[in-house]
Amino acid sequence: MFIKNIAMKKxxxxxxxxxxxxxxxxxxxxxxxxxxxxxxxGGSLTQFVGKVQKDESGSTNSFDFLPYxxxxxxxxxxxxxxxxxxxxxxxxxxGRDENIxxxxxxxxxxxxxxxxxxxxxxxxxxxxxxxSSSGGTESLSNGVGTTDFPLPNGSSISxxxxxxxxxxxxxxxxxSGRVETxxxxxxxxxxxxxSYALSAYYHFGEIKW
Numbered sequence: 001m002f003i004k005n006i007a008m009k010k011x012x013x014x015x016x017x018x019x020x021x022x023x024x025x026x027x028x029x030x031x032x033x034x035x036x037x038x039x040x041x042g043g044s045l046t047q048f049v050g051k052v053q054k055d056e057s058g059s060t061n062s063f064d065f066l067p068y069x070x071x072x073x074x075x076x077x078x079x080x081x082x083x084x085x086x087x088x089x090x091x092x093x094x095g096r097d098e099n100i101x102x103x104x105x106x107x108x109x110x111x112x113x114x115x116x117x118x119x120x121x122x123x124x125x126x127x128x129x130x131x132s133s134s135g136g137t138e139s140l141s142n143g144v145g146t147t148d149f150p151l152p153n154g155s156s157i158s159x160x161x162x163x164x165x166x167x168x169x170x171x172x173x174x175x176s177g178r179v180e181t182x183x184x185x186x187x188x189x190x191x192x193x194x195s196y197a198l199s200a201y202y203h204f205g206e207i208k209w
Contacts, residue, residue: 035207036082037074042067043178043199045090045104047129051193066104067091070199080114084121103130108164119168119176127160127184127195160184162195174203 045066052061072086089105110123132155166180178199185191 031076032078033083034076035073036076036205038071038204038207039074039086039176039201040069040071040204041178041199041201042069043197044068045195045197047104047195048184048193049195066093068104068197068199070201072108074112077111082112082114083109084112085109100131100133103132104128105130106162108162110164110166117170119170121164121166121168123164125162125164125182127162127182128157130155130157132156161186168201170203174205176201176203 044064045068046061046064047066049062050060052064053059054061068088068090070086070088072084075083075085077083086108087106088108090103092101092103094101104127106125106127108123108125110121110125112119112121133153162182162184163186164180164182166178168176168178170176178197178201180197180199182195182197184193184195
């Protein structure tokens with residue numbers, strides 16, 4: 001009888017361990033791709049640093065005030081790693097020619113690593129620049145007078161693959177600041193360019209279904 005009791009206790013203990021292990025595994029698996037955070041914010045983007053001529057003297061851009069709004073979701077991957085897809089769109093603006101309107105928007109798909117109040121992310125993105133005009137003409141100086149030049153009627157969109165690196169700091173509860181840089185056309189040495197953005201976000205936190 002004593003031996004049978006010992007055997008029964010061992011069997012019960014093994015069953016409890018097995019059930020506990022199974023419950024733990026299910027709990028860990030259920031955390032995968034859980035929504036850790038939803039965030040919205042805005043900032044300013046400077047595109048193609050040193051590549052855009054600002055005036056007739058030939059000076060190029062180092063900082064542009066191009067405001068935008070953005071939002072994204074943080075999905076849990078493994079331990080301190082997460083997947084943070086996000087999108088953003090700039091406010092419509094005019095170029096040096098007021099008859100031409102520009103709009104910039106982008107998608108990013110970074111993987112992030114969380115370290116206390118900091119988050120570092122790295123990954124690919126897609127950048128789009130839309131240029132549109134309603135047609136008409138523009139008068140430009142020709143040295144002795146002016147000449148009317150036709151303006152295009154319609155819109156065109158350029159797209160670029162980007163490689164993005166960003167650092168976030170949650171400096172106040174649910175509020176973070178971000179510094180990020182993008183490499184555009186990484187594989188093409190002639191058209192390769194850099195952009196950067198400064199932004200702030202509000203974090204709504206974990207979403208449970």
